[in-house]
Amino acid sequence: xxxxxxxxxxxxxxxxxxxxxxxxxxxxxxxxxxxxxxxxxxxxxxxxxxxxxxxxxxxxxxxxxxxxxxxxxxxxxxxxxxxxxxxxxxxxxxxxxxxxxxxxxxxxxxxxxxxxxxxxxxxxxxxxxxxxxxxxxxxxxxxxxxxxxxxxxxxxxxxxxxxxxxxxxxxxxxxxxxxxxxxxxxxxxxxxxxxxxxxxxxxxxxxxxxxxxxxxxxxxxxxxxxxxxxxxxxxxxxxxxxxxxxxxxxxxxxxxxxxxxxxxxxxxxxxxxxxxxxxxxxxxxxxxxxxxxxxxxxxxxxxxxxxxxxxxxxxxxxxxxxxxxxxxxxxxxxxxxxxxxxxxxxxxxxxxxxxxxxxxxxxxxxxxxxxxxxxxxxxxxxxxxxxxxxxxxxxxxxxxxxxxxxxxxxxxxxxxxxxxxxxxxxxxxxxxxxxxxxxxxxxxxxxxxxxxxxxxxxxxxxxxxxxxxxxxxxxxxxxxxx
Numbered sequence: 001x002x003x004x005x006x007x008x009x010x011x012x013x014x015x016x017x018x019x020x021x022x023x024x025x026x027x028x029x030x031x032x033x034x035x036x037x038x039x040x041x042x043x044x045x046x047x048x049x050x051x052x053x054x055x056x057x058x059x060x061x062x063x064x065x066x067x068x069x070x071x072x073x074x075x076x077x078x079x080x081x082x083x084x085x086x087x088x089x090x091x092x093x094x095x096x097x098x099x100x101x102x103x104x105x106x107x108x109x110x111x112x113x114x115x116x117x118x119x120x121x122x123x124x125x126x127x128x129x130x131x132x133x134x135x136x137x138x139x140x141x142x143x144x145x146x147x148x149x150x151x152x153x154x155x156x157x158x159x160x161x162x163x164x165x166x167x168x169x170x171x172x173x174x175x176x177x178x179x180x181x182x183x184x185x186x187x188x189x190x191x192x193x194x195x196x197x198x199x200x201x202x203x204x205x206x207x208x209x210x211x212x213x214x215x216x217x218x219x220x221x222x223x224x225x226x227x228x229x230x231x232x233x234x235x236x237x238x239x240x241x242x243x244x245x246x247x248x249x250x251x252x253x254x255x256x257x258x259x260x261x262x263x264x265x266x267x268x269x270x271x272x273x274x275x276x277x278x279x280x281x282x283x284x285x286x287x288x289x290x291x292x293x294x295x296x297x298x299x300x301x302x303x304x305x306x307x308x309x310x311x312x313x314x315x316x317x318x319x320x321x322x323x324x325x326x327x328x329x330x331x332x333x334x335x336x337x338x339x340x341x342x343x344x345x346x347x348x349x350x351x352x353x354x355x356x357x358x359x360x361x362x363x364x365x366x367x368x369x370x371x372x373x374x375x376x377x378x379x380x381x382x383x384x385x386x387x388x389x390x391x392x393x394x395x396x397x398x399x400x401x402x403x404x405x406x407x408x409x410x411x412x413x414x415x416x417x418x419x420x421x422x423x424x425x426x427x428x429x430x431x432x433x434x435x436x437x438x439x440x441x442x443x444x445x446x447x448x449x450x451x452x453x454x455x456x457x458x459x460x461x462x463x464x465x466x467x468x469x470x471x472x473x474x475x476x477x478x479x480x481x482x
Contacts, residue, residue, distance in 0.1 A: 001068055008065075008072035009103055009126075012095065020066060027318045032438040032456055035363045035482055036346065037304070038062065038079065038087055038322040044069050045320040047168075047223065047287040048301040049076055050093075050110035053294050054117040055143045058084055060301060061093055062322060063107060069319035071307070074104035076121070078145070084299075084325045084342045093147055094121065100135040100153050101125065107168040107223060109289065110141075111178075117141040118201055120154060120180060122167035132164040133157070136182065138201065154204050155182075155196065162186055162194070168223045169196075172292075174265060180204065183221040183237070191217035191239050193224045195268050208268035216258070216276055218242040223255075223287045226263070227298045229330045233260035234298070235270060236279060236288055247276060250416045252306055255279045255286050257335050274333040281421040282402065282442065283412070283453030290328060298328040299340065304439060304452055312409045312456045313438075321439060323452060338447035339434070347478040356470055361479045362460035363436045368475020370395045370429045376468040380435055380461045388465070389440065389455045391433070398425030400444055402451055409456035421449045435461060436480075 001007060023042035027033070039045060043066040050061040058081040065072040078093035094105045101123030108121025123135040136155035141147045158166035165185040172179050178201055184192040193210040212221070218239035225236040235258040242254055261273035279288055280302065290300035305311070305320030313319050324343060329336045346365075351358070353368055370376055373396040381388035390403040404410075405417035423429060423445050432443040437460050442451040464477065 003068060003070045003072070005130075007068075008070060010067075010073065012073070012075070015067060023067070023317050027316060030313060030316045030318065031460065032313055032316075034321055034436045034439060036085070036436050036480060037324065037439055040064055040066065040077070040318055040320070041089070042066050042318055044071065044318075045077075045303075045322070046071070046074075046305060046307070047107040047303050048289040048322055049108055049121065050078075050119055051289050051291050051299070051301055052110040052112060052117060054110070054112045054141075057082060059110065059117065060087065060322075062303075063105070064092075069311070069314040069317055074106060074124070076105055080145075083345070084340050085346055090145055093141070093145070094119070094139060094149075096123075098123070098149060098151070099125070100137055100151070107287070109169065109171045109291070111171045111173060113201065115143065118171070119147075120169045120171050122169065123153065124167075134164050134166045136169050136180070136204075154180075154202075158184060159194070159206050162192065163189070165220055166194075170225050172226060179207070179265065181210070181224045181226055183224050185220045189219045191219055191221035191241070193221050193237065195265070197265075207265070211269055213272075215243060215246040216256070223289070225288065225290045227290045227292050227328065229298050229328060232273065232330060233263040233270065234258070234328065234330070234335060235260060236290055236300075238287060247278065249278055250419065251283065251286075252308055252415055253286060255288050255302070259330065259333050259335060277335065279335075279337075280450045280452050282419050282451035283404070285323070285450075285452045297340070300326045300328055300337070302326075302452070304454060306412070309412045309415075311411055311454065324434070324441060329447070334448065336447040337450050338432075338443055339441070346480045348481045350476050350478050353466070353470075353473055353475045353477060356466050358464040358466075358477055360462060360464055360477065362462065363480045363482075364464070364477060365432070365434045365480060366464065366475060366477040367432045368430070368473050370431070371472040372396070372426055372428050374469050374472040376466060376470065376473055378433075379463075379465040379467075380440070380455075381463050381465055382457055382459045382461055383463065384458065387457050389457075389461070391442070393429055393431065395429040396426060398423045398427065398429070400429070400431070400442070400449070400451065402440075402442065402453070404453065404455045407455045407457050409458075411456075419451060419453075421451060423449060437461075
């Protein structure tokens, strides 16, 4: 397929009927398909959307272009779950089928209101001169998962002083009033987040621009999220073009968190309580979506993929996945992330870490502690000694380094093949590592730091190899139930 403007934005109805079944058969044969992470049946997956709890079910969508591993005409693919582990695919829930989203149904969020779920998303439209127009669109979903879009759009254009790069509304409710935090760009090409207010989800008014620090804006703010944890506001967003003097990151674009002390919605004033940090110190996390669940938890899902980078699965006509569902907690003004408690139900056969080579299935989890002032090296490998994912742990220096340069299928090399994160030195180091065929999620010191990424071996990894003072390691390995 030659991917040009015409093919990327061909109407879904104009594609031959046999295209999707053919693509899905090809994708199903991929050796890199995941067993427990959300992935597209074909084509491209990107931003998670509409994460919510409604009608006694968890709901989650993601942007999808099902016809190829490229950014094209986007829709929302809808999933539901009762346990946050197993997701049932409900098909497309929002399609680019109106004059307000003719060139894509972009990122948005969802909020239960009475007996229905209200969704708000960005409709992308291109005119005859290929100039962008952004519309913030509302839609209602009933208990039968039937969706009705609201017309006209909730917000028909960016306010004066801002460009058409105006997208990703984040819905939330406070004291019976509704708010939408929307990513934006000023006409001076500086990133911004705009707060809108509504009393009825019909009429929306600009409350003001959030007072993001000047050095955290970049040239565009994408995917702003706002959750509350133990009474503190937590801002999660993606500032494109962020100066590396502000935050030392290697990925093309960072996904960051900012812990707040107070948020004044009337004055649109966010008071920070700590310095900004990378949400994930690994390779591929972006566009994280979080919300306050009715059970009291703050939950999040991330896109494991980055824009403007090619991945090995592109050749098989699919790309990217979503992270496991994570719970966000705060301690001493630091954001911790861990897989939700439900994830432990996937654990099957357990074995203690004793040998230097542990044979495993392609999806497994290990949780262990390395004693203080020790070093150990992990390889997630096949029986082919030349190809592996490498993880170096040093509890003396307090570092965790992940190297994916030895996998045999490098990608994104411009942005480096190793990532290193710092934790407390001269202390025991705790690691929780989840491997699902071609993705790793690494949680360090009870979620103090996370490192996430894709890796591609010629065959699925079947061994966990340890080198160094293995006697200083104590822990367990589990294979996961399919």
